[in-house]
Amino acid sequence: MSKRVAIVGIGCSGFRTTSTDLSYREMIFEAATKCYEDAGGIHPQSIDSFVASSEDFMEGISIADEYVPDQLGAVLKPVQSIAGDSLQGLASALMQIKTGQQSIVATSAFSKVSNLSHYEKVAAYATDPAYIRPLKEHPYFIAGLEMNRYLFDSCSTREQCARVVVKNRYNAFLNPRAVYGAKITLEDVICAEPVSAPLGQFDISGHLDGAIVLLLASEEKALEMTDKPIWIKGIGWATDTPNLDSRSEGLGSAHYAKLAAEKAYKMAGIKSPVKEIDFAEIDDTFSYKELQHLEALQMCGFGEAGKLLEMGCFEPGGDLPVNVSGGSLGIGYLHEANGLQRVLETALQLRGEAGKIQLTGVETGLAFAWRGIPTATGTAVVLSNRL
Amino acid sequence: MSEKLKVSGGTALSEEDIRSGKIFVTEDSLNCAYAWDTGVAINRYLAELKQGRIIATECRKCKRVMLPPRLFCELCFIPCNTWRHVKDTGTINTFSICHVHWDASRIKEGEDPHLPAVIEIDGASEGMGIMHILGEVEPEKIKIGMKVQAVWKPETERTGSINDIKYFKPL
Ligand SMILES: [Zn+2]
16 A cells, blocks of 8 residues: 555646537547647556546536546546546545556546536535525525635635635736636725625636546556656545535534645645645635635634735745646636646646746645535645655 | 234325425426537537438548547547548347337337337448437338438438438338
8 A cells, every 4th residue: 555656647628618619528538648648658558547527417417427438548448437526536546556456547527517508507406405405595605605604713804815816817827728817906806796795706716618637657657657757645535514504613614624634644744734835726716715725724824824815925936825827716617627627737836847837946735626515525635746 | 024014103195295285395497408519520420410411530540430420539549530421321230129218108009119229330330330210110020230221301301410310211
């Protein structure tokens, strides 16, 4: 179980608000081809196993996992689908190698949310049919409740949440994979139309189509395949109760994130996350989530994230750059593919291939994904360019 | 064993209880509408069907002529951009005689059974074909290996759909 595992190939395609020219199969094929080329031109025949993450409701095909093989080159190979965020898929791929069952495993996820006419209807169907759905609220009401309680508990401010949006959308300008880059002001965010107050229109990340494929390999194979392996040092995930009215430590907390990170840090041998992690790509589905997650992930104390943000700590040039890529607010929201998107950005930074958003001297990064409303599931991954 | 089973009390629900609202009922309708992007390959496949033709793609490596057409060969894992029209005739690979409708209701007396079949299309590689239905044939006369031909809808009624072929009939 001591086998070390690295990311040896990275590929993505799409990253557009619509992608009417390509089917999801064609979009994933493009990402897979790029990934395999990136890993030294491996033919999928040499890949042992494949893990895809998807949500049938989003795709409109039940047992969507059966539609995985062709576009990944996985016909007649071991194929597994994870109905969850793609970081849970990454965890599954990692375990297949750690147990010694496989040596090279591909993992993929995609979003074709532009094909879904009413996202909010699907999101609403994730709430309890007996005692939540009959209230007939737009599903973003959950984010409004969370935000309000988080601000109350942490003494963070509405302005600090708005500052997250300003930062991430500005960061996105320099990232070619980001489509929601914008130079906006605090006032723009605060005065935008309320959705489920205090949550406003600009506090919500916009939807995006895209596909991501990553290739993982055992230490032995990784060192043969690439001179830039990115090591998966630690991973952890946790799910809280689905009950909105009795979440552990309340709706204002992200306890799932705390537990997921604790496991990931322990596995990675990290004792002081603040000192040992150089930058983070973490969930910012909604503006307040970045602050709430930063605190839960022990990047700072509870109630401190907003103040540190104001001091510029999370800017690209700050002590702990957070979502230099633009995050979901700047890049766009890829649904179950969000997790792999965060790993993609983290891994490119660690390789030194992040282009205009490249940070200097980074060795260890944290990627964290939340599965979105109404879930309380999070997965944290620690990545490093040092063995 | 069954003799020892006792009804454990309680009150059985009736349909009337549900209808009359005597028990908790919540009604909702699932509104999941999708507008799938068919992509390059299937888009052209459907456009060609509208013209009364069947089009396939050929892999330059394994030379398979593939139906339905695809933009990449899933076995060689390379892009395919060689398009080939194939015939609208073929051979029955397998078939079934369905006595139930799609909603699981049984066909009525005198109603013809549905006849789904896989038809290997002439001009496509062996084992490559179209999943469709058979018509103008007595169910008991259908045989695996039988030659069939597409019966198309009139041009004005075609919409760019697999249903632009009404069915396949024996040659
Ligand atoms: Zn081929």
